[in-house]
Structures are given as C-alpha cells and as structure tokens.
Amino acid sequence: MxxxxxxxxxxxxxxxxxxxxxxxxxxxxxxxxxxxxxxxxxxxxxxxxxxxxxxxxxxxxxxxxxxxxxxxxxxxxxxxxxxxxxxxxxxxxxxxxxxxxxDLDLFWQKIEDVKPWLIVDKSLKPPTPPLQKGGKGGFEEQRQSPEEFHRIDAASTCIMCASCCSDCNSWEANEKFLGPAALAKAQRFVDDSRDKGKLERIIDLSKENGMWDCTHCGECWERCPTETKPLDRIITLRTTALEMGITGNNGARHVNGFVESINKSGILNENILPIKSIGIFNIPGLLSLIPVGIRMFLKGKNPPIIHKHIDEMDDVKRIFKRFKK
Ligand code: SF4
Ligand code: SF4
Ligand code: FES
The missing domain is CATH 3.10.20.30 (Beta-grasp domain)
Known part of the structure; x- marks a missing residue:
C-alpha cells in the first residue's frame, strides 16, 4: 500500500x-x-x-x-x-x-521563436532530382555525413516534455528567458550542416533573454530524460558564438573577461570583471554599477583594490597552453 x-x-x-x-x-x-x-x-x-x-x-x-x-x-x-x-x-x-x-503555450511559443526549421540555400535549383511525382517541387538532396549528424544528434532526441523548463532558475526569475528546451532546439539547427541561417540565428540567440541569460545551474541537465541535456547544448551555442566573433553582449564579454583575468593572475579580478562585462564605453551601464558597488563597500564585501596574482602562475600558464593546443 x-x-x-x-x-x-x-x-x-x-x-x-x-x-x-x-x-x-x-x-x-x-x-x-x-x-x-x-x-x-x-x-x-x-x-x-x-x-x-x-x-x-x-x-x-x-x-x-x-x-x-x-x-x-x-x-x-x-x-x-x-x-x-x-x-x-x-x-x-x-x-x-x-x-x-x-498551460504549455509559453513553452511552445519559445520553441517557435528559435525558428525550428531548416533555412535552406535558395541557390539550390529545384528539382534535381525530383522529389515529387511529376518532377515538381523539392530541392536538390542535401546529404549529411555521420560526423555532421553527430553534431545535432543529442538535440534531436528532445521529446518536448518541458521537464527542463520546469526547474529552470533563470526562467523562474525571468519569464522572457528562452529557456533550455528552446535553446537546445536552436542548437539543433545552428549546427545542422544543411542550414543556411547560422549567423543570423547566433546573432538572435545572443540577444537579451537568449543563450547568455542561462546561469549554468545544471537543473535542466539533471532533469532531462533524454540525451538532449540542454546545458551541454547551451555551452555548444556559446562556444559557436565566441568562435564566430559575436561578442558584443554582456554574456560574451563576461566570459572573455573571466578568461583574461585567470590567464593574467590565476584568480578573478572582481573589480574589473563587471566593467568588462558591461562594456567600458557603456556609460549608462557603468553608472548602474555604482549603487551595487556602494552596497558591497558598506557591507564589507568589496574585493581588494590591489589585485594580486597567485604563486602558482606557471601551472595556470601550462593549463592555458595545453587548452589552446
Ligand atoms: S542551466 Fe541554464 S537553462 Fe539549464 S536550468 Fe539552469 S539556468 Fe536554466
Ligand atoms: S527535458 Fe530534455 S527532452 Fe524534455 S523538453 Fe527539455 S530538453 Fe527536451
Ligand atoms: S506518456 Fe508519452 S512520454 Fe509518457
């Protein structure tokens, strides 16, 4: 019983x-x-x-x-x-x-927002070979190698159950955040070798409420019942964005600033990172940091003004060198 x-x-x-x-x-x-x-x-x-x-x-x-x-x-x-x-x-x-x-309307709306369909190459001339009876319609067949398919294999296993979104902290804080399922779906098309909208998709996904608004809490990864594991797909999207040079946003600047700080001193320079994330020429953004800075100072939580590096810098350099290689 x-x-x-x-x-x-x-x-x-x-x-x-x-x-x-x-x-x-x-x-x-x-x-x-x-x-x-x-x-x-x-x-x-x-x-x-x-x-x-x-x-x-x-x-x-x-x-x-x-x-x-x-x-x-x-x-x-x-x-x-x-x-x-x-x-x-x-x-x-x-x-x-x-x-x-x-009510899953919002969930489905977000899936639709990432254009979950192939953006085809219009230069392909239909119909070679004909895909329909009578030779009308259809584009030239676009094949994928097993390696190309492997890049979208995991995201293709999503069954749209919304379990990942259920426990997503960023979604809870901000209903406009695209959410793990839609971002996983986006990666499935960004990395599809037959899709011609990669740049346009990455630019869209880099905007506010997109891929950079995930806080890496890992809940979606934990809760997903398939191999989709949305957090992994989000990391793939972010890597693609950085590789394509789509870095004019807080999230990408934050990542680059973080890496730069560790590379230089072995620890995070918490005085500089917020400025780098917001952008040094973003005056309104920088001004918005002042109240936070004052509150941190009053609570004694501000980092030391003089930023020092750790003793084991040789090890850090070795890790960076190996990673680059
Ligand atoms: S890792 Fe990101 S997308 Fe996944 S549940 Fe956490 S905040 Fe949401
Ligand atoms: S939990 Fe996994 S399978 Fe379910 S919607 Fe999210 S990504 Fe898709
Ligand atoms: S009833 Fe279809 S996934 Fe459970």
Whole structure:
C-alpha cells in the first residue's frame, strides 16, 4: 500500500490548490503513470493529467514526482516511495489548468521563436532530382555525413516534455528567458550542416533573454530524460558564438573577461570583471554599477583594490597552453 499525495485544483470550483491522498496497492512493475491510471479508473474519475504514448516518446506525461519533474510513464513507483508516500504535482514554471495539466503555450511559443526549421540555400535549383511525382517541387538532396549528424544528434532526441523548463532558475526569475528546451532546439539547427541561417540565428540567440541569460545551474541537465541535456547544448551555442566573433553582449564579454583575468593572475579580478562585462564605453551601464558597488563597500564585501596574482602562475600558464593546443 502506498499513499499518493496528489496536487489538485479545479479553477472553476476550487478556491485554491490542495493535496488529496489516495491509497493504492501497487501492482508489480508499475510505473507512476500506471498508478495514476489506476487511481483515475478505480477511485476518482475527476483526476486530470496528460498521457499518450506510455513509452517515454511523446513527452506529455511529465509531472513532478517528489519535487522534481520526471516522465510518469518512465518512472518505476518502487524507486520513488518515501516513508510509504509519493507526492505528485504539476511541472513548474507553467500555469496550472487543472490538477496535473499545465498551460504549455509559453513553452511552445519559445520553441517557435528559435525558428525550428531548416533555412535552406535558395541557390539550390529545384528539382534535381525530383522529389515529387511529376518532377515538381523539392530541392536538390542535401546529404549529411555521420560526423555532421553527430553534431545535432543529442538535440534531436528532445521529446518536448518541458521537464527542463520546469526547474529552470533563470526562467523562474525571468519569464522572457528562452529557456533550455528552446535553446537546445536552436542548437539543433545552428549546427545542422544543411542550414543556411547560422549567423543570423547566433546573432538572435545572443540577444537579451537568449543563450547568455542561462546561469549554468545544471537543473535542466539533471532533469532531462533524454540525451538532449540542454546545458551541454547551451555551452555548444556559446562556444559557436565566441568562435564566430559575436561578442558584443554582456554574456560574451563576461566570459572573455573571466578568461583574461585567470590567464593574467590565476584568480578573478572582481573589480574589473563587471566593467568588462558591461562594456567600458557603456556609460549608462557603468553608472548602474555604482549603487551595487556602494552596497558591497558598506557591507564589507568589496574585493581588494590591489589585485594580486597567485604563486602558482606557471601551472595556470601550462593549463592555458595545453587548452589552446
Ligand atoms: S542551466 Fe541554464 S537553462 Fe539549464 S536550468 Fe539552469 S539556468 Fe536554466
Ligand atoms: S530538453 Fe530534455 S527535458 Fe527539455 S523538453 Fe527536451 S527532452 Fe524534455
Ligand atoms: S506518456 Fe508519452 S512520454 Fe509518457
């Protein structure tokens, strides 16, 4: 017997959310989704949740299980029981429509914002060879080598479950942030050898609310049930941006300033880094730093004015040399 403590809310009837407990005899080998189905079919037909494939492919059954998002159809109940209980809630960073069903409009809007389609080379002359009967339509076939496909392989496994976005700290702080799933989708097209919009995509993704607004918390990596692992895809995007010289933004300047400081002294120069990140010619931006600086000074948290280097600089230089090589 296990108690399922399930988040319930019907906005048409309830004043607010509450948790309802259901006692269930767990069949051997049952997944969390099997149990939700048993509860709905045998105890309470009003319980709402999403499901479709029951095979970890469609991404529709993501719910929070004991505090973190997981696919209900991929999660064995026995692995989740804590003191005879399991807590089930809707995924985070989304408005609850009813019980475990959330509004994913914003999630899908962000996916659309990164143009999840191939931008084709218009110079290719259709139709060679014809792709449709009668020889009309279609572009010249564009093949990929296994190596080229490998660059987009991981991102291609995304099943759009939104688990990554549920626990994303940057999304929670700023709803306009593109979020891990959309950024992973963007990397899938940025690195597609057949896509002709790479530069335009990287410029767009480097803007405010884009790839540089991720705080590297790693939650998306932890929660993703596939090989997509969005944080890895975001790091790939950032590397591409730096390699392409798209560095006129706070995020890229921050990274370059960080590396420069470590290379010079072995430690971070916290007096200079904010100035480098904001941009030395960005007067309004620099002025906006003054109140923060004063608050840090008053709390005794300002870094030493004279920046020293560490004794083991030879080791640092060796690491940089090796990395470059
Ligand atoms: S690593 Fe970045 S994108 Fe992923 S959850 Fe954290 S802030 Fe969000
Ligand atoms: S990146 Fe992973 S967690 Fe995010 S939507 Fe895709 S499959 Fe789900
Ligand atoms: S029901 Fe499709 S992923 Fe779980």
């Amino acid at each position: 296990v108690i399922f403590s399930i988040f319930r809310m019907n906005p048409e009837k309830d004043k607010g959310p509450y948790y309802k407990d259901y006692e269930l005899n767990i069949p051997e080998g049952a997944t969390v989704l099997d149990c939700l189905n048993l509860i709905k079919w045998t105890q309470d037909g009003t319980l709402s949740y999403r499901m479709s494939c029951r095979s970890a492919i469609c991404g529709s059954c993501a719910v929070k299980i004991n505090g973190h998002p997981k696919l209900a159809c991929k999660t064995q109940v026995v692995d989740e029981i804590m003191n005879g209980e399991i807590r089930i809630e809707p995924i985070g960073n989304a408005k609850v429509l009813k019980d475990l069903v959330v």
